[in-house]
Amino acid sequence: MKKKHEYCCPIDATISLIGGKYKSIILWHLIGKILRFNELQKLVPCATAKMLSQQLRELVQDGLINKVIYPVAPPKTEYSLTEHGNSLIPVLDAMCSWGKKIIVTS
Amino acid sequence: MKKKHEYCCPIDATISLIGGKYKSIILWHLIGKILRFNELQKLVPCATAKMLSQQLRELVQDGLINKVIYPVAPPKTEYSLTEHGNSLIPVLDAMCSWGKKIIVTS
DNA sequence: CAGTATCCAAATGGATACTG
DNA sequence: CAGTATCCATTTGGATACTG
Numbered sequence: 001m002k003k004k005h006e007y008c009c010p011i012d013a014t015i016s017l018i019g020g021k022y023k024s025i026i027l028w029h030l031i032g033k034i035l036r037f038n039e040l041q042k043l044v045p046c047a048t049a050k051m052l053s054q055q056l057r058e059l060v061q062d063g064l065i066n067k068v069i070y071p072v073a074p075p076k077t078e079y080s081l082t083e084h085g086n087s088l089i090p091v092l093d094a095m096c097s098w099g100k101k102i103i104v105t106s
Numbered sequence: 107m108k109k110k111h112e113y114c115c116p117i118d119a120t121i122s123l124i125g126g127k128y129k130s131i132i133l134w135h136l137i138g139k140i141l142r143f144n145e146l147q148k149l150v151p152c153a154t155a156k157m158l159s160q161q162l163r164e165l166v167q168d169g170l171i172n173k174v175i176y177p178v179a180p181p182k183t184e185y186s187l188t189e190h191g192n193s194l195i196p197v198l199d200a201m202c203s204w205g206k207k208i209i210v211t212s
Numbered sequence: 213c214a215g216t217a218t219c220c221a222a223a224t225g226g227a228t229a230c231t232g
Numbered sequence: 233c234a235g236t237a238t239c240c241a242t243t244t245g246g247a248t249a250c251t252g
Contacts, residue, residue, distance in 0.1 A: 007205070007209065008131070008150065008151055008152050009131060009134065009135075009202075009205070010201075010202045010203075010204075010205030010206045010209060011130050011131045011134045011198065011201050011202055011205055012131055012152065012205070013205035013206075013208055013209050014130075014201040014202070014204050014205035014208070015127070015130060015131070015201075017208070019125070019127070021121070021125070021224080021225085024117050024120075024121060025114070025115060025117045025118055025121070028115065028117045029115075036233085036234085037233075037234050037235070038233065038234075041234095044114065045114055046114045046118065047225095048225075048226060048227080049234085049235070049236095050225080050226075050227090050235090050236080050237095051224090051225065051226085052235095053234080053235060053236080054224095054225095069234095073232095073233090074233045074234085075232080075233045075234050075235080076233070076234085077233085077234065077235090087204065087207070088204060090200045090203075090204070091197075091200040091201055091204050092117065093200075094196045094197040094199075094200040094201075095116070095117050095120040095121075095197055095200075096115075096116045096117055096120070097116075097196075098116075098120050098193065098194060098196070098197050099113070099115070099116030099117055099118070099119035099120035100116045100119075101193070102119055102120070102123070103113065103116060103119050127244080127245085142213085142214085143213075143214050143215070144213065144214075147214095153245095154245075154246060154247080155214085155215070155216090156215090156216080156217095156245080156246075156247090157244090157245065157246085158215095159214080159215060159216080160244095160245095175214095179213090179252095180213045180214085181213045181214050181215080181252080182213070182214085183213085183214065183215090
């Protein structure tokens with residue numbers, strides 16, 4: 001997902017940030033919500049814990065989501081969309097609408 | 107890009123069809139156009155010929171693009187969006203708009 | 213022109229076990 | 233709870249050479 005060279009087009013830029021296998025799914029679940037790690041695990045059952053934490057880490061690095069760690073026992077973390085992440089909502093909505101159509105069709 | 111299990115959400119379904127590294131870029135270039143293989147190669151320089159033909163084949167299989175082979179010498183083929191492919195335009199547009207924004211910002 | 217074949221390197225992803 | 237570490241299998245992707 002990281003590219004050092006220049007993008008060949010705007011779509012390329014978008015894909016390089018949200019093209020990860022589970023990234024758009026994670027972002028979609030975070031729209032208007034604050035979720036903890038195990039809540040995301042339940043919502044994205046197709047991703048293993050390893051994959052989930054990896055993708056979350058990259059999304060944090062790319063400034064699309066916030067991660068807040070509460071220094072309590074047992075550990076508690078919360079993930080939410082940043083402003084930048086919120087700007088993706090139109091993209092996620094379009095993907096979701098199209099996905100719904102092909103699910104009922106198939 | 108093929109999944110036998112059920113999708114965990116609509117976004118998942120969309121990703122499984124257009125989540126390939128170059129698929130959305132190819133589709134975007136085909137909006138309102140009919141392009142030949144070598145034209146697509148120039149437009150998507152980040153993809154090798156192998157990758158391009160592979161992704162095109164999958165897109166044809168998934169019913170998103172048409173491939174027309176003209177029985178002439180030298181060989182000539184043309185790729186275009188199907189009706190189903192056209193229904194993706196809102197998704198591609200959203201991805202493109204967002205990509206433009208992050209390119210100027212970065 | 214429009215690809216395919218082959219070989220190989222790198223990235224991705226899953227299972228299991230473990231930690232603060 | 234919220235992860236990380238390790239190992240390993242699969243997938244992806246690039247380079248090069250070749251074909252109808």
